[in-house]
Amino acid sequence: MTTPSPVEAEALELIRDLIRIESVNTGDDATIGDGETRAALFVKRKLEEVGYRVDLVEPRPGRASVVARLAGADPQAGALVVHAHLDVVPVVEADWTHPPFGAEIHDGILYGRGAVDMKNYAGTILALARSYRREGVVPRRDLIFAFFADEEAGGVWGARWIVRHRPDLFSGATEAISEVGGFSIPLTDDRRAYLVATAEKGVTWATLTARGHAAHGSRPTPDNAVVRLSRAVAAVGAHRFPMVATPALTRFLQVFGEHRGIRFTDEGLDGQLAGLGFVSSIVSSSARNTVSPTVLSAGGKTNVIPAEATARLDIRVLPGADVSLQEELAALVGDDVDLSWGRPVPAIESPIDSPLLEVLQDAITTEDPDGLVVPYLLPASTDNKHLAQLGIHGYGFVPLRVPADFDVFGEFHAADERIPVDALHFSTRVTDHILRNA
Known part of the structure; x- marks a missing residue:
C-alpha cells in the first residue's frame, strides 16, 4: 500500500471525524437532535479556516446545511455543484461488530455509519476544497461545495428548503455531482466499469x-x-x-x-x-x-x-x-x-452525452487505464432531484475502486457499513482530477 498524499490523508481524517458526529436522521423531529447542525458547524469551521465565505442555512434548530463557492477562471462557464449530505440513517448497535460511530479501521477497512452513505464523499470534497484554497487553485468553472441536511428523509429541511428559499446560493449552476454511482463493478475478468447515475x-x-x-x-x-x-x-x-x-x-x-x-x-x-x-x-x-x-x-x-x-x-x-x-x-x-x-416526486434525467462525462472518464483513466465509465439509471432518489428544479443536471459519481466482489450499493444503510481505505484514497485522487478539469 502506497503512502497517501497529504490531501488523501486529510480526507481520510475528515471522513473519520464526520462519522464520529452522530448526525442520525430518524425522520422524527422529537428524536433527531442537533447532530446535523454539529456536523455542519464542523464543516463550516474547516472551510473558514482556509478563507471561504460560508453560508450556514438552518431552517429549524438542528437541521443545518453549509454552502460555499470557489470562483473559477471562466465566469461564462456554468457552475458545478459538488454536494454530499451530512445526515445518516439510524443504527441498531447490536447488529454491528464495530462501533457504528467509532470510525475504526481494521485490516484496511473503515467501518462506520456514513462510510459509504455518504460522509466518505463529504470528507473528500471538504479536504479538496481546503486544499484548493491553500494552493490557490483556480478551477475552470465555479465550484459550489454543498453539505446538506435531511437527505435521508427527503431533503425537506435540507436541499429542498434551500432550493425553494435560497436559490441564490446556486446561481449560475448548470450541473451537479453527488451520489449514487462512481463505484467499480466487474466489466470483464480484467476490466472495471464505473457506473454514473445519469437519471x-x-x-x-x-x-x-x-x-x-x-x-x-x-x-x-x-x-x-x-x-x-x-x-x-x-x-x-x-x-x-x-x-x-x-x-x-x-x-x-x-x-x-x-x-x-x-x-x-x-x-x-x-x-x-x-x-x-x-x-x-x-x-x-x-x-x-x-x-x-x-x-x-x-x-x-x-x-x-x-x-x-x-x-x-x-x-x-x-x-x-x-x-x-x-x-x-x-x-x-x-x-x-x-x-x-400521493404527491409525486418527478423522475430526473440528465444528458448522457454531456462533456462532464468525458471528464469523469479522463479522471478514471488516470488511475485505472482500462476502467470504463458507464451510465445507468438509479432506481432510488438523491438531492439531485431538488437541484433539478433549478435546471441543474445531476450526476451520481462518487469514485471508488473496490474488489470485484465488494458490493458498494449493498453497504447503503447496512449494519457494519464499511469501505476499503485504499478506495477512499482513490476517490480523493479521481475527484481532485474531476474538479480541477470540469
Whole structure:
C-alpha cells in the first residue's frame, strides 16, 4: 500500500471525524437532535479556516446545511455543484461488530455509519476544497461545495428548503455531482466499469381502499373488504411492468453486451442481468416501473369483519412514465377498490452525452487505464432531484475502486457499513482530477 498524499490523508481524517458526529436522521423531529447542525458547524469551521465565505442555512434548530463557492477562471462557464449530505440513517448497535460511530479501521477497512452513505464523499470534497484554497487553485468553472441536511428523509429541511428559499446560493449552476454511482463493478475478468447515475426514478405513493359491510366474523359477507383488498394487492405483487429502454439503460446494455458477449433481449433481460452478479438488482429495478405493497391495514378484532381495508404502495416511476403507470395500475387493481395518489416526486434525467462525462472518464483513466465509465439509471432518489428544479443536471459519481466482489450499493444503510481505505484514497485522487478539469 502506497503512502497517501497529504490531501488523501486529510480526507481520510475528515471522513473519520464526520462519522464520529452522530448526525442520525430518524425522520422524527422529537428524536433527531442537533447532530446535523454539529456536523455542519464542523464543516463550516474547516472551510473558514482556509478563507471561504460560508453560508450556514438552518431552517429549524438542528437541521443545518453549509454552502460555499470557489470562483473559477471562466465566469461564462456554468457552475458545478459538488454536494454530499451530512445526515445518516439510524443504527441498531447490536447488529454491528464495530462501533457504528467509532470510525475504526481494521485490516484496511473503515467501518462506520456514513462510510459509504455518504460522509466518505463529504470528507473528500471538504479536504479538496481546503486544499484548493491553500494552493490557490483556480478551477475552470465555479465550484459550489454543498453539505446538506435531511437527505435521508427527503431533503425537506435540507436541499429542498434551500432550493425553494435560497436559490441564490446556486446561481449560475448548470450541473451537479453527488451520489449514487462512481463505484467499480466487474466489466470483464480484467476490466472495471464505473457506473454514473445519469437519471433517477421518480417516487410516489398510492393507497388502495376496499370497502364492504361490517359484520360479525361468524357471518361471512360477499363483499368482505379484506378479501377484496387482498385480491388487488396480489394482482399488484404478481404484475411485471414492461421494460422501458431509457437512454441510460440502452447505453448500459450496449456496453456490457459488447464486453460480455451478451445480446440482451426484452424477454430474457432479467435472467441475462442475473449473470452480472450483485449489480443485476440495481439494473433490473431501473429497467421498468415498480410498485411494491408495503403497508396493510384492516380491522382491529378477530371476530369483526371490518368495513374498510387499505394498502399503501411504494411506486418508482421511470422518466416520462407517470401517466402510463397510473393507467396501468388502475386497470390492474380494477373497480373493486379505490385508488388514490400521493404527491409525486418527478423522475430526473440528465444528458448522457454531456462533456462532464468525458471528464469523469479522463479522471478514471488516470488511475485505472482500462476502467470504463458507464451510465445507468438509479432506481432510488438523491438531492439531485431538488437541484433539478433549478435546471441543474445531476450526476451520481462518487469514485471508488473496490474488489470485484465488494458490493458498494449493498453497504447503503447496512449494519457494519464499511469501505476499503485504499478506495477512499482513490476517490480523493479521481475527484481532485474531476474538479480541477470540469
